[in-house]
Amino acid sequence: MAELTHETASGAAPMELGDVPAADPAEIRALMEFYDERGWTDGLPVVPVTESYVAEFLATTASDPDEVLFAVPHLNRELTVRLAAINAALAGCRPAYFPVVQAAWEAIAQEPHPRRGIWQSTTGTAPFTVVNGPVRTELGLNSEGNVFGSGFRANATIGRAIRLALINVFGLHPHQLDQATQATPAKYTACIAENEEQSPWEPLHTEYGLDRAESAVTAYVVRSVIHIEARHTQLPEQLALDLADTIRRTGALIHEYTNALLVLCPEHARVFAGAGWSKEDVRSFVYEHAVRPRAELAAVGKDAISHHTRWRLPASHPDAMPDTAAGSDDPDHVHVMTGPSSVQIVVAGANNAGVSAVVEIFGLAPRERPSSYSRVRAGSATARSSSS
């Protein structure tokens, strides 16, 4: 048998079977079943975590293990650095990923909805993070082909580290405190990196005043990732209208307004940049065209808003009041976004086709920017993060 070899999945050099480690199958099974029985899982097997393993994660941060990263007061629950580390290890992160996980939590903690119970809600939103800067290549975060897909440990496990802590620390088990009607596949994991190398523009984190050489995590609360097929055009106006058409779909409108993260493939980004459009130009154009005729909103019963909840409902409803556009100079054309900054832009995906995505960002009240970020700090306490 000694001459038998097999190809590894990644196509790396053939490995001698004799090099494969041996394990106790009964113990592996017992550990998997233990976590499953406790409910300490998202449904997939988790990595068993012991004190010496967590110590390796905690060694990557200057923060005190008891420092609280994120609290939900009405649930009486707090996530400490130590609990974030245990859940990152459980999710399959390498210790070196932990500074990114910590920055993700620091960004999530600045978002308005997570601390107010949005992840208990029927709406079924998920945390979604974008990583920028050198840490992407240091950790092997995928920013190219299959950027929303499977196959990359750093993306898969950093996103999962957030989910597992939400389940374990905040008790957000489905059918219990998490009452999502359907939710989204992003609830397993949703972490992408920006393809800064193939973007014609400066990367996302430079919009916060950070240097390209710094690393940062931006957190969004998202409902959907919708793909845009636009392989046919080199005209920036056509492409931007195609994007705006998806953003203004009536099904996205629970409230008066929506927000979107455009995840542009490199080819689409170049359609814009090649025509001289900046990211701000794309934002402004998309915002201006994220408009629906009032009659189309009336046709689906979303032409007014509720006094109580400010959710969209029919103008004939007893609780209805006019929406903001009804009091404007142009009441029959309803903007579904509050301004250009409701449109966020990153570049990600392979440089091989005109396929992009609109990530729908959940939001109630208008905000200057529908996301928050935090710098990735490796091993030392440097400048603190700030809200955007």
Added chain:
Amino acid sequence: MVREALLDPTGMDERAADGTLAPRPGTLRGLTVGLLDNTKPNATELLAHLGAGLESRAGVGETRLYTKDYFGTPVQEDLLKQIAAECDVVVTAVGDCGSCSAATVADGILFEHAGVPAVSITSDSFLMPGRAMARLQGFPGFEFLAARHPIASLDSDELRRRAEELLPDVLRVLGAEG
């Protein structure tokens, strides 16, 4: 071979349990009932029907309507104190979504701990988050009422019937004779 214990990833130490209900008044006759509206559709009208039923059936002296600023989280401390100062018992509704059902149950527990007998009303589609919240609040046995789902889409007559169905249990939880 070094063997180490697996770590608990929840940090869920047993919270100091406080499963004590506020003292019951025995009768609601002449008392002031607070109605806490969480702003969900039809909550105001359901509470109004319940308030009218408590007046006609139990001789309640007065009902006062209060409104939460956000349905998804428990009542703010200022409003909690105000209601506790102004009312003898409280009814809070309606938990018919993921976050507001849990928040409605948390409200009831907060009022009980503040010494005010309370009835939390959710819809029966949201029993589980209500129970999960009661456990998190250290009061796993807290009794709340689950009205037949739905509430939000009912018309006025249907809401009146829902209130009629709920009234005997409201009186029972408040420890009052019907």
